[in-house]
Amino acid sequence: MSSPASVSLSGGKICFNSHCKEVIPDHTPPRKKGGWRLRSGEIAELCDRCSCAFEQGSFCETFHSDVAGWRNCEACGKRVHCGCVASAPTYVFLDVGGVECIACARKSLAMAPNQMLSSPMLMHQHVSERRDLPVKSGRPITGPFSGQWRQAPHMWNMTSLQSDLQQRLSYEFDRPSNIEKLAPGGRHSISAHEKKFEELPERIISGSHNNIARDRYAHGNTGENDPDSTRKSVIPDPCSTSSGVKIEAKANSSIKLQPLPISKEDSSPLIGLAAPFSSTNGSREPMKFLSNQPPQLTTSPLPKQFYPEGIADTELQIQMRNGRARVDARSRTQLLPRYWPRITDQELQQISGEYPSTLLIIIYLVYTNSVITPLFEKMLSASDAGRIGRLVLPKKCAEAYFPTISQPEGLPLKVQDASGKDWVFQFRFWPNNNSRMYVLEGVTPCIQAMQLQAGDTVTFSRIDPEGKLVMGFRKASSSSTEQDPQTHKSGSDFSTPPEGNDKIVVTDLIGNVPFRASKASIEPRDPINVADRSSWPKFTKAGFIPQDGPVTRSLQVPSKRKASTLGSKSKRLRIENEESMELKLTWEEAQELLRPPPNSSPGIVVIEGHEFEEYEEAPVLGKRTYFTTNPAGENYQWAQCEDCLKWRKLPIDTLLPFKWTCTENVWDPERSSCSSEQELSLEQVAAMISCKTDASKRAKVKVESNNIEVSDGLDTLANLAILGEGKNLPMSQPTTRHPRHRPGCTCIVCIQPPSGKGPKHKQTCTCNVCLTVKRRFRTLMLRREKRQSEKESETARKQQQKPMLSSSEVLPQVGSDPSSTGPGDDNASQKEIASNDAIVDAAPDHRRTPTAVKPPQIDLNIQPEREEDPSPKSDTGSMMRLIGDSATRTAR
């Protein structure tokens, strides 16, 4: 059975279903999901009827009802045909025996993300079957971490941008209705399909989190049972609205799972994992994952935390610790997002592209013996970092994570810093407007020891079960030139853990994003072989070097009130920018991948003076590809198979569906199967992507006010390509809600296209912004052309002479080339391809043409103007003006 379907006498293929025998006409295109996956990697070809049955999950019911192997789901009792390949994706095994149908498994999965260790088929299906879940309107692109933890390892491994985006666009998470589901049921066994884990340490593989989970919940599954919880436990059970899961782990081969509450406004899970990591050279590096999906602040009372009144002693805290993390999590959801310890989507993508989540957990399992709960972080204000020595604490954070204090004098609080040194701060408050203002007093020595300044971020975490508070920090990158590189690292850089401490010494468990920096220290390797144990030590060998985007510190260190106000403003502006950038990344990613649905052209809507493509039908997500030009000048694009992750060379004008696989490689029959080898080695492909990556790095957009560097979305291979280069990676900053758009706003909307204030975008810039702008431009030009054709016969005749409106007609001042034969965007991209002989990140666009021609030089740096310019030949060269003009007309 090497081929999905045998060939019938009539030339057509016979349905793979042995009970069917129906002939599949030759002209029938292969169904993407028509059948199950064969061992060869191919998809069993079924006739329409069988294919439908398979897709509807009724295949075995239809054809195998009288065959042995049926069992009942342990949870719902539904019949499951075990042992049949056709049903393999529809159930999972339970450790405790028995099976669970996919639906029930999914529910469990929603609450126990470590079950991503389960069948990848399950996960795959899980991801792809989320249409049943509501998608929040208005925020189609959900939080960066949405679903990431629940992806199958292989999904992570092949996480390309589209995978991530697809998930974000396609589904949200189940909201576990009760936490008890976690304890029973058992961990799903590791599927035989998932070869990646065959090499995993036995202690990990064999370990079951069940015990831990039971332990966790037996110990006090909620704060309600905690002694300290009586202080202020008026919070409803968060599980009723919880959707997130926090992962905790022990080195003794177990994982703790803790659902984290998500506010009702938030649909994404809050997933936290913090893990010190010890590499082979003995250094220890923490890791963490956190959802950075900002939840809405709720108005419910804050849950009280674990510290009893007036107690800051670690030993005592231990006694109060049972089940606390859950309460913590509940609290966190009510904190302002800006205080969330976080990792950005981009970082996660980088991480996920390189190291599947499971690996991270495993690494965590192997090397940690503590559970780390990131609590919150705060960017230091000038006041915080000043000599007064008072660190203003976000009220909700203080009330949620620090001991309750009833007197303004507060109590001493012991916090361990990155070096293991204990600090004692006075945690107190001031009455303020019928409220309280919480501060940590006496932080100056600590701040100075950490060499922190305004703009840097301090982080607070907790080590369980000790309950030890740990304080880390993250330097604002702009200080990098001012400081010793050694000290510029985050507080979690822990090359020499204190001796005699059996526990992992937690340094910065929140603010640091180890993967980001570790990336620079990772040697390039095959991202597919993620289970290769030999590659683990490479993971975190070097210290973490925060790569925060440059921040204009001067704006944040005011000395006078006036300046202070400026400082305050600038901090907020900075947050805006940070958020903008984060949003921008997402937006760019989306723009890059979204395209009009088939047989439909986008409309244009103008929002606050900026136009957006509007699709009557849902836009299509396309697969991200990379364009290359070989030495012979031939243009290709490269795409990665969704299944086997191999890279295939395709014609340049090919438009790929989001989930594209080798079987759909009709352009190269020899490589139309996952079993066929890659034309180029991963290294070679990576090298090409590297070219692109470098190029896009050079073309990064910077926000004027703080010079935050923005990276385009990196996908797996791009990650691979830049690994080991030792280059600093940009890091997104904490974000907050998006502010109103105002003059001077540098948010994603207002900076589109890149304004003249910031770094100029070159004509050859292939950043997402530019590509999108070009694409919009082309779209609008085409629309304009169409309009003109309809209204003016004379114009129509001209159009007939030049079937495609040359950009030179619209922008004669921008130096179009007479040889231009296609839309400007295509030309622009092609020019770069031709001139650079390198891969160009191709914004998916079905109008792309393979013809390499000189592009019209669209000025990407013009200042957006909102006034309508009636003249399409405005000498401003402002594409935006043109677009705006066109858009405005279109909107009419």
Add this chain to the structure above:
DNA sequence: TTATTGCATGGCT
């Protein structure tokens, strides 16, 4: 005079 403390103010979300 300087540092510290406690509270008030006002910008901002």
Add this chain to the structure above:
DNA sequence: AAGCCATGCAATA
């Protein structure tokens, strides 16, 4: 419009 919080500032040491 309420509340947060960055910071000013007067009182005090």
